[in-house]
Amino acid sequence: MKRLNRRHILRGAGVALALPFLDAMSPWEISSALAAESKFRPRAESTIVQPRVVFCYVPNGVNILQWQPKEVGPNYTLSPTLKVLEEIRDDFTVVSGLGHPRCTGGHSGADTWLTGADLRSVPGKDYANSLSVDQLIAESLGTETRFASQQWSDQSGTGSAGHSHTLSFDRNGTPLPAEDSPKRIFERLFVPESAGDREATLRRYAERRSVLDNVLEESKRLARRIGKEDQRKLDEYMGSVRSTEQRIERLESWIDRPKPSVDPPLLQLAMQPHNAHDRPMWIDVMLELAYLSFITDSTRVISFEWSREAGGFGGGGENHHELSHHGGDAGMLEKLATIDRFHLERLKRFLGFLRQTRESDGSMLDRTIVVFGSGMNSGEGGDHSPKNLPLLVAGGSKLGLRHNRHVHFESEKSPPLSNLLLELTQRIGIETDSFSDATGASILSA
Structure with missing residues (x-):
């Protein structure tokens, strides 16, 4: 296929029109068979021995009845939903009961998941956010990489106040725009x-x-x-x-x-986040790009909003948002649990890449902290609460995290989620004793 310059324009009648991005303008070939089985395989070894963190966000909460384990501590039994992760249980911790006490819930979960902000705290303003923890971390980890951080989502840009397309906010509470296209992310990271x-x-x-x-x-x-x-x-x-x-x-x-060299034909970069046919592979290829970003040390901090609040799809195209308003209906709850397991399968695959890649005296996962969760709890009746948020923390064993536990707090008496975010920041090696409304930093070390 003939390749075209990315700046190619059409000229006629004295008018010049820029073409949209075409496959023929791409420096790699894109398979015509969409959503075929991925050929991507992790590398055998990483030569970059550095701490990293990725925050993975799913909207609309989960079926908490099938998500949260009944037992607490190291000998807990995995819940029906979490059994998807049985073979890697030594690499993650389930945390329950934490929430954001200053938040009002609803569909602003993504706006506040990494900030813990009271969005109406400033008199005369309908919306005022604050620094997100990924950007606090990026201020330190990002000084040595091409990109201080990466913001990804299933919709590009920033979205609107209370319905954010990004998890990341700077010190003034300004949202940092996200990218949703695997093609554009790949170009930014790897195309010379x-x-x-x-x-x-x-x-x-x-x-x-x-x-x-x-x-x-x-x-x-x-x-x-x-x-x-x-x-x-x-x-x-x-x-x-x-x-x-x-x-x-x-x-x-x-x-x-020069940018690092990566083999593009292994990546299905044409996947679209809102195409039900593409959706599973879109998540997979975005996580493949996260893996490649880390192993090439292009960035050490990623926030990835898998879907925005009041949206989202399951692996079969199910309407995630609609099911989150389940009202206690058993059938809807079961479908919600199916979506939860679909998401965890995608997470498991990504963690597998990190586990399989040797790094110094362990694996990439040992120095990579992966936080997975939601900014709302759809509860037993479909209410969108900022309490008892579903949360998993994986990896980071060489950073002092120990796993195979269920850490639980009674939600009405629990410390804020910001305590955990502060603790993870410190584990990465950043010297700070404050973040948002944190009252301490001893959730996983308790």
């Missing part, structure tokens, strides 16, 4: 850029820097004419501007460093 591409990229960076310089200069003049409250708001805004400037600087520093 030509000299012309690099020049065009540097021009864009220079243009953005010029805009930011003008904004900074104008803000100084404006600051002299406004009151204290407006000054505070302006400072928050300028914090986001400075963060953007810093991201441009780090991207410029990597522009002439």
Whole structure:
């Protein structure tokens, strides 16, 4: 098949129209057989010995009746849903009872899962988020990688307040846009850029820097004419501007460093997240890209929202959101449990990649923390509560985590989920004693 330049345009009657991205513009061949069995296999060994973390989010809660184990401690019996993970039970811990006490629940679970914020805490504002834990971690782990972090979802962009398409928020609570296309993620991470591409990229960076310089200069003049409250708001805004400037600087520093080489034909990059036929393979290929991101040390921090709240599909195209409003109906609950097991099968496959790849004196999983869960609990009646959130923590044994346990707290008396997020941050090696509303950092070490 003839390859086309990605900047190819059609000209006619004095008008130039840019073509959409076509398979023929891709530097790799895409199989015409969609959703065929994946040929992807993990590598035998990793030479990058560094801590990593990935946050995997599923919307709408779970069938908590079949999810939560009845016994507590190391000798617990896996619940009907968690039995999917029987053969790797030594590599994960079930945590139950934790929640976000400052959150109101509903469909804002993804907005608050990694922040724990009270979205209505600022007078006069309908929505005010705060720093997410992945970005706190990325501020340290991301200084040595091409990308400080990656944000992925089944819908690109940021979504809307209370229905976020991203799990990640900067220090000003500004959402960081997510990517939903395996093709575009692969290009960003692994496709080499030509000299012309690099020049065009540097021009864009220079243009953005010029805009930011003008904004900074104008803000100084404006600051002299406004009151204290407006000054505070302006400072928050300028914090986001400075963060953007810093991201441009780090991207410029990597522009002439070659990207790692990855074999694209093994990846089914044409998968679409909202095609019921593609859906299982779309999740798999996104997790394959997560594995490749880690083993090439392209990033050490990933947040991946498998579906946005009030959405989502099961492995057979089932309407996940509709089933979460089950009202206690036994049939709907069983279908919800089927979706839960489908998600865990995808997680198990990804954990298997990490387990099979040797790294120093263990495996990649030993230095990779994988957090899987939801920002709501659909409960016994279909209510969308921020209490007793379903949660698994896997990997990280070389970072001090020990597993094969069910750690349970009574939800009405439990510490906030932020305690666990703070503990994981510390396990990764970041020296901090505060995050969001955390009151301590001893959930898994209790």
